[in-house]
Amino acid sequence: MKLQRRVLVVILSMFLAIGVVFTPITEASEVHAASAYPNLERSINLIMSDSRMKAINSSVTIRKASTGEIIYQSDADKKITPASTLKLLTSAAALDTLGEEYQFTTEVLTDGTISKGVLQGNLYVRGQGDPTLLKQDLDQFASQLKKQGVTKITGNLVGDDYWFDDVRLSPSIDKSDESRYYAAQITGLTLSPNKDYDAGTVIVEAVPTQKGYKAKVKMTPETGIVKVINRTNTVPKGSKNTLSIKRQSGTNNIIISGNVPVGSSGKKEWVTLSNPTAYTLDVFKKSLASKGIKFSPKSVVRRGIAPADGQVLAVKTSMPLKDLMKPFMKLSNNTHAEILAKTMGRQKYGEGSWNAGLRVMREFADSIGLNSSEWRFEDASGMSHSNKVTSAQMTELLFLVRSAPWYSTYVQGLPVAGANDRFIGGTLRNRLTSPLVKGKVIAKTGSLNRVNSLAGYAETKDGETLIFSILTQDQKSSTIPLIDKIATVIATSAN
Template sequence: MRIRPRHVAAICVAAAVLVLPGAASADNANNSALGKDLDALLGDASLRGGQVGLVVRDADTGSVLYSRQGDSLLLPASTNKLFTSAAALEVLGPDYTFSTTVSGTGRRVGSVLIGDLYLKGTGDPTLLAKDYQDLAAKVAASGVRTVLGDLVADDTWFDSVRLGPSWAWDDEPYYYSAPVSALTVSPDTDYDAGSITVKVTPGVVGQPAKVELTPATDAVRVVDTATTSAAGTSPAVVVDRPHGSDTITVSGTIPAGGAAANEFMAAGNPTAVAASVFRKALADNGVRVVGGTSFRATPAEATRIADRKSIPLSQLQVPFLKLSNNMHAEILTKAAGRKVHGQGTWDAGLRALGDKLTGLGVDPAAMQRVDGSGLSRMDLVSSGQLTALLVAAKGRPWFQSWYEALPIAGNSERMVGGTLRNRLVGTPAANNLHAKTGSMTGVSGLSGYVTAANGQKLVFSLLENNFLAGSVRSVEDAVALRLATYNGAADTAQPRLAPRVSPQHAPADRRTALECAWTKSC
């Protein structure tokens, strides 16, 4: 598959072993063994020329054990989701659910609805094609068999601004940058709202490849020029969606007898996709809609026919945080705005979330957040603010479920380890470190909780910006491991840190430089 523009990391810089000599940081007065080791780790060659913020605190008292540029404003990438998820729990509550309703206007004559059928969403990212089948079955069970009017899709719970501020245009075709809508359908139980899975399967040599969409929809046009190449040749399939369009293009070659190629793409119009899936579900359940599909708000006088509730927010936090789902973050942001200010917009949502962050040890005026996910390069936060949030969150009634929803290092179970499941395996940090990852080209971060060797609970936030190396994950892992081996008053220097693989030996596909959520590899 094509290497996506954002996935192409910068040229790697040669690096030596993990521990390099480094001067003590200007804002770190701690001259302990821990401080010296952390200074050395942050002197790694992969971070040369970049900016680094690291703060370590006692999780119970909030006292600072280490700080290096703790007040510096840096790009957080997906560690921004810590702010969004915690504040959303405060605004919406752990038991919050999204509702999807089907209503009718006009009058009923037997099994005929002389009017329109309305499908209204409030942002539920967990709707699958089977859930639309269930809604359609409820409509049929109500006695409606013919709708003389239109099927109307109502996504007005949120505004019509689909993409976040300063999101990259070349990310637009891909699932992690899908348009935000109040009415969507997800292709899988990761709940990638507003996305479509494109499966490309080889046919007979020299003949076209076969393309299958999940969910199946006629709201997306597919232009397939991909062909089947000889068995044993290298696959070279490119799936794309031209800027601003509803057309998915499939080109290149795929070898006969080889594995299918899969790509997760963002739908150009997620509301239209949801409407098409529901229309088919109605037909499957014996409900005929005579009119076309239109898009507008549900009238106040409409009569409810069927509805569906999502899983509660406390459960949604698991796929949201474990798999670093961008769309969940944005949906929760707009949902907060709708609840507090009556507007499903980024501006209203960020104001609503910001007001709750003040009660979580964070000053919203001292940072800049323009979206909920961290996909924007306009977001600016500090390591100090992230650790303040982590300390304050421990006192909230929803803390334990939120803590368990964070990725857990070294745990191979996908919905336990999440984006950390292949990191720090077999170390004292494995099944210990609960933390949020984040990465974009030249940006990386790791923030969360770790229990030290002496039983002390620690919080930390490490943010790295403007580095040229493909990945700095080895530095983050070394910092997390050092904290896991911290021994309080009896702590001594830990010189025996394993050397890391030099970046020039990194895999040729530099997508591995970014967290696995970008490529659906976790």
């Protein structure tokens, strides 16, 4: 049964059984609270009257999870930049469109034949955007080829990344962000350096050597497509660490500059690559070489389309989407969001593009009863300041998805307040750590320049679950302390 039908049945049954009618959303700046939560109203109004909150734009809505009834709102219809809380819509749409068991596939195949240890033909790697592909998977591919007797390849090494279109960066990515892990290029064939799965990045680490000498640089995984420009200097112990690690825009030149003190840990950065497909192929070629598999001197590494009837030599399938939800949502992985958007577009419309993927997200919103015209977004991760939504719509989303068959997977992906484990607490592991609140708030964080947000679920003192969305923008300093105060009020309230 479709989610929309299930939602309508649930709502209709509530109307018939107890006559519940949702509290209508009032005009901007009006504040409303149900009489059952007078202390919550007073406490949050006090926070909202803080000069820091009055000087910015904000939108706050709180609902009962059991009925969807709004029990508090302040500028509930004001459109605010959601930052990464937009991923609440992206992940819901992905679970509904792709399914919890969806897996990405990467294939190694050939258009030739294997005879006496020689693969006569090209070797292709065809990707579907798997953000969890690791060097160890490429090593495994090489081992499988070795077991099939391959020691030499006469043709080229070809990367097929055509599962997605050629637009690799969303409109929201500024040149100053291009080298940062949160702004990786989105391609059909990409590689992650470790199990945080920041696809399309390489880990670059600079550590001190001896005074007067350059820092030692290490990359994980090692790749030859990167040119490291080392402008560092090791300085005496106790000096200031001024290391900077950035990729030069439009190139794969990684410039490392500044001073690194003796005895310090140096600096480590996840740096994006300008061509994730070429990066993946380069690391794979090294994996092949490590197994004694060589290419002909005339062989080249290039991009191309794998033959539809090619012989598949090795396959890797990713973890299912229900498991990917944790690194995606707990760590707020932007690349995962954009990959999922393009995957949704490919799945539903045969087009792995942002246009198609965002269309699927809007259609999903409408299908469950949201008003997609109240949502404006040009990416799926929340990176764009042009993205806008109201707290009323955000909380309605969080209410409606509770009837979905994949809801348990959805909510288990959200960060848990104060939980130390990165894959439980995620971006909330160092927030809301008071014993009164720890573990009682399960929510998605959002943060951009001059923007902070938090949206999710909170268990009250009486054990009731409330849904909340707190969106703020245009602040001169972080509003996280004030947002956390509101979340604390919700979690410690009683009716």
